[in-house]
Amino acid sequence: MSEFYTGIDIGTDSVKIIVAEKRNENFHVLGSTCSTSHGIKNGQIVDTKLAVSSVKNAIKQVENMLDIKIKKVVAAVPPTNCKMDIVMGTINVLNPTCITGIDVSAVLNEAVKGHKYDGYEIVTVSPISFIVDDKENIKDPKGMVGDTLEAKVVISSIPKDGLYKILEVIHLAGLDTVDIAFTSTGDYYATKGSGVDSYVGAVINIGESSTNVSIFNKGIQIKHSLLPVGSTNVDKDLSYIYNISLDDARSIKENFAFALEEYSDESEKIFVITNDKDKKELSQVSISKVVEARLLEILKLSKNEIKNLTNREIRYIIVAGGLSELQGFHLLIDREFHGLAKVCKISTIGIRHNKYSSAFGVIKYFDEKLSLRERNYDMIDKDNQEILTSTENKLSDYDTFSKVYGHLFD
16 A cells, blocks of 8 residues: 655745655655745745745645645744643543544644643644553553553643644645644655664754754654754855855855865866956865864764763754765864764665755654554545555644544544
């Protein structure tokens, strides 16, 4: 049996959309796009009309690629000003001879109902562990025998205003949001390897204008911080030092620079036209030196922020974001974090670039969420499924326990 999912990440720089099929426990990307975004600043909607147009344009690209209509998405949202709370829920099992996904959904719903969210909206509900009668520390209770089921849960939420603006943009673009998750959750799920669910680790996502630092404990995000520095700061450095446009600076960064000066080549040169209309020759070494200096600042700030967020032993660090695709970046973080960190690497055909990590990861998160609850959910209608197989709400409607979560918790 196959399930079809669509993930969307509306970022400051671009809108990323992925359509994927899960078949035989593997995810296959059917279509993807990365389209320039407008009306978004620091991950927040500042111009609804421009943002809606950006999403529509991205959706159209994928629809034309696959010859289908996309109506439903899982959305990655930034964890700006997020809160994490640990709550408990207990229920009597419907059929004590076998706990099912219905019981799991019910106990999670019970845990959420007792919590107040003044000015905040739920984004994720992540079970830490379950208790079946007197049996503790259970990760998945389905199939067990017991009279009572208890769940210890981390509830993550963010201010309603920012979230509702994102949901409004998606709605006005003609899409239904079936679930949401943090971009950091997407980064984690996109690249997590075997065993990391047992440890405390960090995810660093260097975005366009800011850097997200998130702490995960056994696969659940427990802390987050936002640093006001990102990829665009590298562009501004190059633009200022060499008196070139931001567009030229960005192109040079992405296509010519090395993350480590020592691995660049003095013989490699590039000609640019300055803002004064002069022709100037730049070496790869000089450019890489500027880039490395800013990258080191971002990484050192991130390292300090990890220490501020937790005093627990960090067993892994994942670095994501488009900037991590720079040549030699893995060597830089290896040196800075002494082998503890690794660059997010997506090996799935069709999205082999770190900019897709959040959009792809929220799909995998959503699928795991459904599996725990023994639910199935297809985001493509039957007619569209046949096509793919052959080719290989208004803003005021949203509130806590809104229709975004109805199909999972009702």
